[in-house]
Amino acid sequence: MPYLKLFPHSAYGWAMACLCSLLFQAALYSQTVDDSIVSRHIRLRIPSERQWLGRESITELERCWEFLHGATGGRMPSRVLVVISWESSRSGIDFRRGSVTVGMNHPAASHDLRAFLLHAAARELAALGLSSLSSGGIDRPENRFLEEGMSELLAHEFANTTRRLSAAWAISHYLDRMHPFALPPGLPADWLNGQNLRAAAPGITFLMTCRELYGRDRVMKLIASLSGKSLKESLAAAFRAQAPEIEAEWLKRVRSFQPADISASPGEAPPVLNKIEFSMEPAKAGSVLELRLSAGAGTFGLETSGIFVVDGASGKVFQGVQGRSAGGDFVRFEIPVDADRASGKYPLQIMAADEGGNLRIWEAAYLVQR
Secondary structure, three states: OHHHHHOOOHHHHHHHHHHHHHHHHHHHHHOOEEEEEEOOOEEEEEEHHHHHHHHHHHHHHHHHHHHHHHHOOOOOOOOEEEEEEOOOOOOEEEOOOOEEEEEOOOHHHHOOHHHHHHHHHHHHHHHHHHHHHOOOHHHOHHHHHHHHHHHHHHHHHHHOOHHHHHHHHHHHHHHHHHOOOOOOOOOOHHHHOOOOHHHHHHHHHHHHHHHHHHOHHHHHHHHHHOOOOOHHHHHHHHHOOOHHHHHHHHHHHHHHOOOOOEOOOOOOOOOEEEEEEEOOOOEEOOOEEEEEEEEEOOOOOOOHHHEEEEEOOOOOEEOOEEEEEOOEEEEEEEEEOOOOOOOEEEEEEEEEEOOOOOEEEEEEEEEEEO
């Protein structure tokens, strides 16, 4: 019999068959999803074991849909599927299907699952509405910074947390010092990849500038006009002003901003500086000084992209890369020391902004010896 050829010992074969069946059923169960949680305009698709999270969130997501429907002039799809996935760390939209995905496999989600879900879903629902309003025009690469910025603006307006966006000005100030801002294609594409406050900061500050200059309604007209025009044409049509004029005002505000500590909400714990280590001390003129920085998150997640170091001697701004050692995680910065640098003590400024908009600035220093 074929069965006996596969399993010469019947007891062993029976045990293996049972084990395989159990593993299959366990895998099948772990993959089951629930899509019975619905409101008037929202349907959730969520792993069955996380139903409680969906039930706690559906009412707020319905309110968010209603807010965005008004903000986009009635352009939200009448029914939206919100897929909540623990398989992905990325969130996004499917404009043609009228659905959004929230990737929960993200470090920031570990601090507060429900808060992360609601904010990420609100941001993606906003992106879906903006895509509809602009007939997909806002999804073009040159307009991506507007999509990132406007989605964050609307998500925070819905939640009455626009104070958290103050940190976007500080982040933009430092980013501009690293690579001077300009309207697309003058923004590095990799800055817009993070789905975090740094990615949204250029668009947030640009749109806030436009709102103050021309009003909220005209900013929404700008979004709508992206359907058939280039960005520069849309700016001229919406604001009756030329792109260089608008760009100059935006850059003036970003560059004149003076970063300082920000507490977005009372009672929230801000980022904390734990430890600073230098690869050499004193540093040698003409060398590259490695700085290892350990910073702790407070109430909200602190990403590597939210940490900046300013060399007081050269005025240059640096961002680091994530590292790991036996002593724990750290962020590594490489700071060039000019060959003609005199011996002495030189200041460093460290800025950390978490995803909740809480910002802290710390002072440090390093020694140079010729």
